[in-house]
Amino acid sequence: MIHITLQDLGVQDMMTRLAKRTKDLSPVMRRIAGILHDAVEENFERQGRPAWVPLKPRTIRQRSRFGYWPGKILQRRGELAVSISRKFDARSAAVGTNRIYAAIHQFGGKAGRGHKVAIPARPFLAVTDQDLGEIRTAIQNYLTKGV
Incomplete structure (x- = not known):
């Protein structure tokens, strides 16, 4: 293995600042x-x-009966949407919800009495390629800012 030692004070200073910035990634x-x-x-x-699977006619009729139609998928009363929280620390970032019923909507599955009702997956905790691009840009900006 070949080792190269940089004597340039400017590069050393930049490397020191970069090391400090990566110790606490909270920002x-x-x-x-x-x-x-x-x-x-x-x-x-x-x-x-992409677009979620549409509601079935039976679900639309049921929502209409209780005054929740017209409306948006997964937003009968809006409780799931407003329950989304975010958290972060020095090494991670996350979003999530504490609603018990969230998993069945995210991943799909069988629900109801006897687990006879098939609910299609409607992944609301999802990111697009564009979102990932924004994350990459945020990381690049953080690492290069002031370096």
Whole structure:
């Protein structure tokens, strides 16, 4: 293995600042958590990206009977959408919800009495390639800012 030692003080200074910036990534993780939260809000607004499976006629009739139609998919009362929270620390960023019923909507599956009702997956905790691009840009900006 060949080792190269840089004697340039400018490069050494830049490397020192870069090392300090990567010890605590909280600032960029805060930004990433915001991007993730915005992505989830956009998913609810646009009813999926790509579009979620439409509601079945039976579900629409049921919602109409109780005054929840017309409306958006996964937003009968809006409780799931407003339950989305974000968190971050020095090494991670996340969004999620504490609603028990969220998993069945995210992943799909059988629900109801006897688990006889098939609910299609409608992934609201999802990011697009565009969202990932925003995250990459945030990381690049953080690492190069002031370096």
